[in-house]
Structure formats: structure tokens, C-alpha cells
Amino acid sequence: MVGLGQERREGIGRKPDSRVTLLLLFLVSFFFLLSSLYAAEASVFRKARESALEVASPVLSVFAGPAAFIQDRIGSVRDYFAVLEQNKALREENAALREWAREARSLRTIVATYEDLGAYRAPPPIAPINAFVVGETNDAFAHSMILNAGRKDSVARGQAVVDAEGLIGRIVDVSNSASRVLLLTDVQSRVPVYVEGAEIEGILAGRTSSRPTISFVLSADVSALEAGQTVFTSGAGGTLPRGLPIGEIVRPSAERAEVKLAANFAKTRLVRVINYEFTGLSEDVLEEGADSTDGIEEVGGADENAASAVAPNASVEGVTPVTPASTEASTTSDGAE
Amino acid sequence: MQDRAENLTRYVKAMTPTVFGLIGVLLLASPLRLVEGLVPIPLIPLVVVYFWSIYSPSYLPSVSVFAIGLFQDLLSGGPIGLWPCIYLFVQYLVLSQRSYFHGREQRVVWLGFTVAAVFSSFILWAVMSMLAGFPLPAWQLVIQMTSTIAVYPLVANGFAELHRRVIVEV
Numbered sequence: 001m002v003g004l005g006q007e008r009r010e011g012i013g014r015k016p017d018s019r020v021t022l023l024l025l026f027l028v029s030f031f032f033l034l035s036s037l038y039a040a041e042a043s044v045f046r047k048a049r050e051s052a053l054e055v056a057s058p059v060l061s062v063f064a065g066p067a068a069f070i071q072d073r074i075g076s077v078r079d080y081f082a083v084l085e086q087n088k089a090l091r092e093e094n095a096a097l098r099e100w101a102r103e104a105r106s107l108r109t110i111v112a113t114y115e116d117l118g119a120y121r122a123p124p125p126i127a128p129i130n131a132f133v134v135g136e137t138n139d140a141f142a143h144s145m146i147l148n149a150g151r152k153d154s155v156a157r158g159q160a161v162v163d164a165e166g167l168i169g170r171i172v173d174v175s176n177s178a179s180r181v182l183l184l185t186d187v188q189s190r191v192p193v194y195v196e197g198a199e200i201e202g203i204l205a206g207r208t209s210s211r212p213t214i215s216f217v218l219s220a221d222v223s224a225l226e227a228g229q230t231v232f233t234s235g236a237g238g239t240l241p242r243g244l245p246i247g248e249i250v251r252p253s254a255e256r257a258e259v260k261l262a263a264n265f266a267k268t269r270l271v272r273v274i275n276y277e278f279t280g281l282s283e284d285v286l287e288e289g290a291d292s293t294d295g296i297e298e299v300g301g302a303d304e305n306a307a308s309a310v311a312p313n314a315s316v317e318g319v320t321p322v323t324p325a326s327t328e329a330s331t332t333s334d335g336a337e
Numbered sequence: 338m339q340d341r342a343e344n345l346t347r348y349v350k351a352m353t354p355t356v357f358g359l360i361g362v363l364l365l366a367s368p369l370r371l372v373e374g375l376v377p378i379p380l381i382p383l384v385v386v387y388f389w390s391i392y393s394p395s396y397l398p399s400v401s402v403f404a405i406g407l408f409q410d411l412l413s414g415g416p417i418g419l420w421p422c423i424y425l426f427v428q429y430l431v432l433s434q435r436s437y438f439h440g441r442e443q444r445v446v447w448l449g450f451t452v453a454a455v456f457s458s459f460i461l462w463a464v465m466s467m468l469a470g471f472p473l474p475a476w477q478l479v480i481q482m483t484s485t486i487a488v489y490p491l492v493a494n495g496f497a498e499l500h501r502r503v504i505v506e507v
Contacts, residue, residue: 022432028421029403030422033422034418056363067367067370071370140478145368172414173414187465207469
């Protein structure tokens with residue numbers, strides 16, 4: 001290695017490095033690390049994160065373009081080999097969907113009848129925000145994605161992010177034109193969920209592996225739990241809408257169950273940010289509720305699935321199921337904090 | 338006028354290693370998804386820190402190392418201060434053994450990098466496990482570090498050529 005290790009010691013960038021600076025900076029980093037591990041996150045750190053997102057997202061978008069192009073080409077080559085299989089699967093799915101369409105049509109008339117009754121109030125409409133994944137954390141432990149939609153597209157912290165298959169995570173940092181999604185597999189991710197079929201609630205926690213696990217409420221009856229049951233968001237705490245599909249149960253046990261996610265993060269490119277606001281109960285509804293007990297509203301019922309399961313009155317780790325009785329105070333419980 | 342141009346050139350050259358470190362961080366944050374995400378992206382900033390700390394630490398002062406680490410923390414969304422700690426630790430380790438590495442064969446330097454990567458992995462794993470509250474599975478980290486160690490000779494050779502021909506011009 002001729003020429004390496006030779007230094008001239010004058011001019012810009014040619015000062016000999018001081019060991020004192022190194023130790024000082026190490027101590028500063030160590031202090032930062034301790035404060036982010038053991039204290040609430042300082043707002044200055046959050047601001048710094050947002051600025052870094054804002055600066056990096058245009059550059060990342062430039063990288064993301066060609067990467068997506070190459071992946072598409074590889075993907076189409078792979079599709080040629082699987083075309084027969086895919087065709088068969090699609091035909092079967094089509095038949096099942098036609099069946100569903102028939103059922104939906106008959107349900108529509110029933111719903112219309114209910115809507116005509118005075119007691120019904122439609123849930124607030126949801127306006128999803130479409131965004132592209134321009135970056136992701138290729139880190140062994142941190143799992144997040146960077147989207148090219150931010151505050152100017154009315155993305156806000158805490159909103160749910162879904163792809164075509166299901167929930168992928170929630171927004172944790174927002175800058176003006178970019179945002180970061182904490183994926184369900186990250187160790188810091190906590191999402192209140194329920195299991196359809198078993199009708200039990202729990203908290204889905206990331207463990208860095210591709211399959212997060214659900215910890216159940218202590219009082220939950222896990223006897224009905226089976227592999228293959230579908231997991232949805234429960235809407236508990238009011239931060240996420242109820243009924244977003246997450247995945248299916250694999251290997252259930254008494255305390256916890258692994259979840260095979262519906263979304264494949266390696267293929268996620270176009271996502272939707274669910275612009276959901278927990279409205280709680282408005283004043284007139286509360287008054288009405290006091291007059292008649294049957295005027296129950298579907299709170300946070302932003303999805304058709306919302307009505308399919310009723311949350312048991314359980315409470316664990318500060319998570320309160322969304323029932324008409326819960327107040328807006330419960331919206332403050334945020335697992336990702 | 339010529340003086341100013343010379344100064345500018347010198348400034349750009351002095352910044353090159355830092356810029357490479359920052360590009361490495363951006364690469365870590367880009368959705369390349371090699372083989373559908375099965376092959377993790379190597380930690381190029383670690384190579385940058387190790388390489389320039391051995392051969393020319395004046396081109397990569399601790400402030401630059403700190404900045405590269407901090408940028409990585411901010412972009413990955415992990416705890417702030419983790420990567421600066423790791424990179425500065427590696428720089429300290431390398432600076433204290435610098436005289437040993439000078440003039441050695443590349444294989445020995447590569448072995449040194451392996452040791453540095455193992456130390457870094459351990460710090461990363463320990464801190465993240467503390468944050469999670471339980472010992473995290475380490476296989477993803479092992480794969481990423483192995484890929485970083487595997488690409489080290491290639492990347493380091495590129496850096497060596499660049500350093501010799503462009504930055505120092507001997």
C-alpha cells in the first residue's frame with residue numbers, strides 16, 4: 001500500500017486528529033444514547049429526525065427509482081414461470097369473490113334499511129393518502145420505512161399504514177414532505193389487536209423477526225385460539241381504526257401466539273396512510289345516549305369489519321377497548337411511544 | 338483566483354471520506370432489496386471509518402465519524418447516539434493499533450476489520466436488547482456483518498486506489 005499512511009500536516013483536513021476530541025465526542029454520543037434509552041425522547045431529537053428525513057428523502061427517491069425498475073424486471077421474469085399457477089389461483093379467487101359480491105349486494109339493501117332509521121349516524125369518511133416507499137432501514141434490529149408523503153399531504157403521527165395485503169405499521173416521524181413508518185416487526189412496535197373466531201384481544205409486539213407475537217390479556221380465554229385465525233386491529237386506545245387486517249395466527253400457546261403477517265415487506269412499494277381520527281362521542285350523541293339506551297353508535301367503526309366482533313371489557317397495560325363508554329382520554333395510550 | 342481554486346480542490350478532497358460515509362448511510366436507507374431483501378446491504382460506513390482511521394485519520398476526523406453515525410441514527414429511527422458510539426469506538430480501537438497495521442499485508446488488515454465488526458456487532462446487539470427488554474435474535478446481524486466483512490477487500494481496494502490517485506496524489 002504505497003502512498004497510504006502518508007500524511008502532510010498542514011492545510012484544511014490535514015490537521016492531526018486529536019484523541020481528546022474523539023473521547024469527548026464518544027462521551028457526548030454515550031450521553032445521547034443513555035438519554036434515548038432511559039428518558040422520554042427529547043423534542044430536539046424528534047426535530048433532528050424530521051430534518052434528516054426531509055433532507056434525505058429527495059436523494060432516496062432518486063435511488064428508489066432505478067431499484068424499483070430492476071426489481072420489476074426481475075419480478076416479471078419470475079412471473080413468466082409461475083403464470084399457469086397464478087392463473088389457476090386467480091380463477092379460484094375470482095369465483096370466491098363473485099360469491100362475496102352477491103352477498104354484499106343483498107347486505108347493501110339491509111344496510112340501507114338501517115340507515116333510514118333515525119338512530120344511525122354514519123362514521124366519518126376516511127380519505128386514505130397514497131404514498132410510495134422511498135427508503136427503508138436495512139438494519140438488523142430497526143425496522144422502518146420512509147414514505148414520500150408528509151405533513152403537506154396531511155400525514156400525522158400515529159396514523160396506520162396499509163399495503164394491498166394488510167397493515168404494515170404506523171407513522172412515527174413526519175416531516176414536511178416525508179414520513180417514517182415503524183413496521184410491525186420493530187421491537188418498539190405495539191399494536192392492539194383482536195383475533196377473529198377466538199374473539200380475544202391482545203397486544204401485537206414486534207420481536208425483530210418476521211413474525212411478531214401477540215401477548216394476551218390475562219383474563220382472555222385462549223381455548224378457542226387456533227392456527228389460521230385472522231388477526232385484525234382492535235381499535236383499542238383509539239389510535240388506529242378497528243378492523244384492519246394484519247395476518248393469521250401460527251403456533252398459538254397460552255400466553256402468546258405468533259402472527260404470520262399478510263403484508264410482505266420485501267414487496268411493499270405503494271402504501272396507503274389511513275387518515276383516521278378517533279372522534280369519541282359527540283355531545284349530542286351523549287345526550288341522546290342518556291335518553292335512550294338503544295342509541296348505541298359504532299365508535300370508530302370506519303370499516304365494515306368493525307361490527308363483526310365485539311370487544312370484551314378487558315383492560316391491560318393501559319389499553320382500553322373502544323366501547324361507547326370509553327372517553328377520549330383513552331386515546332392517549334400509545335404503544336409506540 | 339488560482340489560490341481559491343486550489344483551496345476548493347483541497348477542501349473537496351478533504352471532505353471525500355466523510356461524503357463516502359454519508360453515501361454509505363444513504364445506501365443503508367434505500368430500498369434496494371437485493372434478492373427480495375434476503376441479502377442485507379453491507380455497512381459501508383463501518384468500512385469507511387475503519388479504512389481511513391488506519392491509513393489517514395486526518396481525512397476522517399472524529400467529528401466526521403460522529404456526523405456519519407448521527408446521520409445513520411437519525412435516518413434509521415433507532416436510538417440516537419448508538420452508531421456514533423460504535424463508529425467512534427472502532428476509530429479509537431484502530432487508532433490505538435495503527436502502527437501495527439501499517440505496512441502489513443491486506444489479509445491482516447482484513448482480519449483486523451473482522452475483529453472490529455465483531456466488537457461493533459456486540460455493542461449493537463447489547464444496546465438493542467437492552468432497549469427491547471429481552472435478548473434479541475442475532476442471526477440477521479450475523480448475516481449483515483458477514484456480508485460487510487465479505488465485501489471489505491473489494492471496497493477497501495477501491496478506497497485505496499481513490500486515496501492514492503485522487504486524494505493524496507503521490
